[in-house]
Amino acid sequence: MTNSDQLKRDVAELMPDVLARLEDLVRIPSIAFPGFDPAPVHEMGAAVVDLFAAAGVAGVKLLDVPDGYPCVYADIPGPDGSPTVLLYAHYDVQPAPESQNWTSEPFEPTTKDDGRIYGRGAADDKSGLVIHYGTLKMLGDELPCSLKILVEGEEETISHLEAFVEANPELFHADAYVIADIGPQRVGRPGLTTALRGxxxxxxxxxxxxxxxxxxxxxxxxxxxxxxxxxxxxxxxxxxxxxxxxxxxxxxxxxxxMDEEVYREGSSILPGVDFLGTxxxxxxxxxxxxxxxxxxxxxxxxxxxxxxxxxxxxxxxxxxxxxxxxxxxxxxxxxxxxxxxxxxxxxxxxxxxxxHAFAVDASHPAVVAAEAALEEAYGAPVENIGSGASIPLVASLKKVSPDAAILLWGAEDTAQSRIHASDESVDPAEIERMITAQTLFIRNVASVGTR
Missing domain, CATH: 3.30.70.360 (Alpha-Beta Plaits)
Structure with a gap:
């Protein structure tokens, strides 16, 4: 049995715990939009601190962000001279108004016949939180590199985190940033996003x-x-x-x-309605x-x-x-x-x-290592894909560490996740694969070099 085979077995054994924690997080309606009750957002921030403390992270805490909701932060030292990887996700979610016509309660996680977990934030981006949790559990105390954690509380609305990061660069410097807030085209097809539209x-x-x-x-x-x-x-x-x-x-x-069948399924275009554009x-x-x-x-x-x-x-x-x-x-x-x-x-x-829009340097050694980790975890070739989504913090992180690698991946598959819409969902198998891939990447990152 190879090391990756054993890792996959270990991740599979951890999954009941991971999914139970995901369901607990989905139950918190952490909508950071103006006009919504701020109490659940603060409750969610505290829950994320508890999540990473349960993963064995010492010193994880909330940092006040001027004019905004706090971010969750940790700085976990690894071996002297080793590279630093920062793990990012966000804990706020989109609203789920009645007009969206959900078929289940948006803040009560529901596993349906297709095996997916339905609920607001189940994919975007509480799946990212539990991917990081599972990764930290797999890594244990023997870290191959230094890690930082940054979890935002207002990514879905007008964020104040970018200015905070740029004003405190020493807190957020890293050699690679892992942004677990996106996903592949379809479940089981590994995707690494190499460009974001702004x-x-x-x-x-x-x-x-x-x-x-x-x-x-x-x-x-x-x-x-x-x-x-x-x-x-x-x-x-x-x-x-x-x-x-x-x-x-x-x-x-x-x-x-872009797979047209995936796009039609994910976009819910009605039969007979034409695509826009040329x-x-x-x-x-x-x-x-x-x-x-x-x-x-x-x-x-x-x-x-x-x-x-x-x-x-x-x-x-x-x-x-x-x-x-x-x-x-x-x-x-x-x-x-x-x-x-x-x-x-x-x-x-x-x-x-x-x-701001963003394009990944696909030749960066850490990006190449990430592709290898994805391929090993999924057992399939990696697709370099784009995204119409925008993650504004990426531009600020590049200002802090211009030579760092940016890795954009996660469990939010285009075909079925329906982020921001009714019946948002995530496939537990994608979370499991991404915990494996992310753990493999971090285990190997010290050997790939930085620039």
């Missing part, structure tokens, strides 16, 4: 009238703010559905192909920009009355291509919006956030 966001407010007026008496000459907003938003895409904004970058994907499917979701209207301040249909609206505000998010400048891309979007003034309406555009 996420920039803004609001646009359109004003046409001083106050609401009767649509019958004044409609036809007085402009309605919603109609003006619709005309503005229509300029963001061309006739093919491609995002088409002057100054916004586009590119092509050179890695593994180019390969991989280009469209990993290497081209994509702008989305996230929300709009409007009367709902039950409350709608016969009036022209004087003012409408929309929030927009744009995914930007790896290698592009986030600040410049947001400014291009905002400049385009400001220039759209149907009927000389008033237009006000305001910045919300910039989440």
């Amino acid at each position: 996420d920039v966001a803004c609001t646009i407010t359109v004003r046409t009238l001083a106050n609401p007026v009767h649509s019958g008496m004044f409609g036809g000459a007085a402009p309605d703010a919603l109609t003006a907003m619709i005309r503005i938003l229509d300029t963001l895409h061309d006739e093919n559905g491609d995002t088409s904004i002057p100054g916004v970058d586009s590119s092509r994907w050179e890695g593994a192909d 180019g390969s499917l991989s280009d469209r979701i990993w290497a081209k920009p994509s702008v989305t209207v996230l929300g709009m301040d409007l009367p709902n249909t039950a409350e709608a009355s016969n009036v022209l609206l004087p003012e409408v505000t929309a929030k927009l998010s744009m995914r930007i291509v790896p290698g592009s400048d986030g600040d410049g891309q947001l400014e291009a979007l905002m400049a385009h919006l400001r220039a759209q003034r149907p009927w000389n309406c008033e237009v006000e555009v305001a910045k919300v956030k910039v989440g």
Whole structure:
């Protein structure tokens, strides 16, 4: 029996404990969005401290993050002169409103007939927390390298952690960062994410009238703010559905192909509905920009009355291509919006956030070692894939340690996890494989060298 065979047996024996801890974490509704009860978020932070203490980590603690929720932190020394690996995940989750129509209670973990565990955060990103827990249990007291733990409490909303990390670089310096907040295309197919689209966001407010007026008496000459907003938003895409904004970058994907069957399953596109855009499917979701209207301040249909609206505000998010400048891309979007003034309406555009895009240096020795660990754990070739997701902290970590490797992996498979949506779930087998892969990587990282 090889060392990896024994490791797989040990991980399998640990899995009942791992899954029980995951279920306990899912029960805590740690929604860090403004307007939600902060108590469960603080409860979750304390639970994460307890989780890693149970894994044998001495000195794990909460660090206050100015203006935000605390992060969980630990610094675990290894052999003198050994490299340092930082393990990252986040403990906050997306809301689970009734309008999403869950088929089970979102904060009561439910194992269904397919063997997956359903619940808000089961995949994103409490699976990452228990992957780290299982890894630490497998490593035990004899660490081959130094480890740090960083768990964020507001990744899903406007984070304050980036500024805190950049202001305290000595706490977060590492030779490799392991970001367990993503996953493969499909269960059983190992994936290493080598590029992230960034996420920039803004609001646009359109004003046409001083106050609401009767649509019958004044409609036809007085402009309605919603109609003006619709005309503005229509300029963001061309006739093919491609995002088409002057100054916004586009590119092509050179890695593994996006599996169309996986994409259709994961995206829940209705039968007969066409894909947006042009180019390969991989280009469209990993290497081209994509702008989305996230929300709009409007009367709902039950409350709608016969009036022209004087003012409408929309929030927009744009995914930007790896290698592009986030600040410049947001400014291009905002400049385009400001220039759209149907009927000389008033237009006000305001910045919300910039989440920078990122591309991995696939030649870094630690990244090569990670691929080898994945292949050994899964028994299958590794796919280098992209992601439309954004993890803003990555840019800050690269500022702290410019030469460090960034490893983006986890248990959140594209096909079925449905993160941020109803019936979010995770496959326990993916957690098990990722504990094995991450343990193999850390055991071997001391021998691969850093630069």
